[in-house]
Amino acid sequence: MKMNKYxxxxxxxxxxxxxxxIMMLGMCPTLAVTTSGNNGLYMGLTTTVVLAMSNLLIxxxxxxxxxxxxxxxxxxxxxxxxxxxxxxxxxxLPVVNELLGIYIPLIVxxxxxLGRAExxxxxxxxxxxxxxxxxxxxxxxxxxxxxxxxxELLGAGTIFxxxxxxxSFEPITIFILAPGALFTLAILTALQNKFKLPSxxxxxxxxxxxxxxxxxxxMGSTCTTNREEIASQDEVATTKMKAAKQTEINETQNQK
Numbered sequence: 744m745k746m747n748k749y750x751x752x753x754x755x756x757x758x759x760x761x762x763x764x765i766m767m768l769g770m771c772p773t774l775a776v777t778t779s780g781n782n783g784l785y786m787g788l789t790t791t792v793v794l795a796m797s798n799l800l801i802x803x804x805x806x807x808x809x810x811x812x813x814x815x816x817x818x819x820x821x822x823x824x825x826x827x828x829x830x831x832x833x834x835x836l837p838v839v840n841e842l843l844g845i846y847i848p849l850i851v852x853x854x855x856x857l858g859r860a861e862x863x864x865x866x867x868x869x870x871x872x873x874x875x876x877x878x879x880x881x882x883x884x885x886x887x888x889x890x891x892x893x894x895e896l897l898g899a900g901t902i903f904x905x906x907x908x909x910x911s912f913e914p915i916t917i918f919i920l921a922p923g924a925l926f927t928l929a930i931l932t933a934l935q936n937k938f939k940l941p942s943x944x945x946x947x948x949x950x951x952x953x954x955x956x957x958x959x960x961x962m963g964s965t966c967t968t969n970r971e972e973i974a975s976q977d978e979v980a981t982t983k984m985k986a987a988k989q990t991e992i993n994e995t996q997n998q999k
Contacts, residue, residue: 749874756878762855763886764931767943769855772846773887774924780903783891784884785839786846791880792828794856797821798864798876805865817860822851855879894918894927 762768772790777783800820801808808816829847832840840847850856859879864872892902898919900908908914917923935942 748871752871752874753878753881756875756880756882757885758882760879761882761886762879763883763890764935765941765943768858769853769883770928771849772853773890774928775921776843776846777887777891777894777924777927778919779895779899779901780888780892782842783887783889784903786843787880787884787887789828789832789839789843789847790850790853790855790883791877793821793824793850794859794880794883795873795876796824797856798859798872799869800824801860801864802867802869802872808865813865814857814861817857818851821856821860825850855883890927890931894923898923 756762760766763770763773769790772786776786797817797820801817804816804820825848828850829840832843832847859875863875867875896902896907897915898917900906900912900914915923918926932942932944934940935944
C-alpha cells in the first residue's frame with residue numbers, strides 16, 4: 744500500500760499534474776532553454792535533482808520552520824541546493840553548465856519548486872515528498888525534452904543532435920530562435936483546447952492544481968488542502984466569535 748502511494752506521486756507528476764503540459768508552470772525555462780532536445784533534457788534533469796532534494800529537506804524540516812518565515816526558508820534551501828548543483832556541473836559537466844548558462848541559478852525562483860514546497864512538502868512525510876519531487880521533475884524533464892525535440896526537428900532537422908530529415912528538407916530556423924518558443928507554446932495550447940485535453944488554460948482540469956481556481960469543486964491534492972485550510976480557519980474564527988459573544992454575555996450578567 745505504501746508503495747502505491749509512492750508510485751502515485753510519480754504518476755501524478757509525469758501524467759496527471761504535469762507541470763508544463765497540464766498546469767502550465769515554469770514557462771520561463773520552458774521557452775528559453777528548449778532550443779534543442781539536449782537542452783530540454785539537461786535542464787529538466789537539473790531541475791529534478793533540485794526539486795527532489797528541496798522537497799526532501801523541507802519535509803524533514805517542516806516542523807522546525809516557523810510559519811511566518813517559511814517562504815524565505817524555502818528559498819534559502821533551494822538556493823543552497825542550486826549552488827551545489829551548479830558547482831558540480833562546473834566541475835564535472837562543464838559542457839552542460841555552458842549550455843544552460845544563467846538558467847541554472849534561475850532555478851531558485853522556478854515556481855514549480857516553490858509551489859511543490861508550499862503545497863506538498865510542507866504538509867507531508869519525507870518519503871512521499873521525495874517521490875513527489877521526483878515525479879514533478881520527471882514530468883518537467885519529459886515536457887522540456889518533447890518541446891525541445893519538436894523545435895530542434897523543425898529548426899535544424901535533427902533530434903538530440905541526430906540527423907532525421909532528408910537533405911532536401913529546409914529547416915525553419917525561427918523555431919530555434921526566441922519567437923519559435925512562443926509559436927510552439929501557442930501550437931501546444933491550441934491543440935489542447937481543440938481536442939479538449941486537460942490544461943490550466945482551458946478550464947478543463949478538475950483533478951489537478953491547474954483547475955482554474957475552482958477549489959470548491961476540484962478534487963485535486965492542492966485544492967483539497969485549500970478547502971481543509973479554509974475550513975480550519977472558519978472553524979477557528981467561529982470558535983473565537985462564540986468565545987467573544989459568551990464573554991460579552993458574562994460581562995453583561997455580572998454588571999446586572
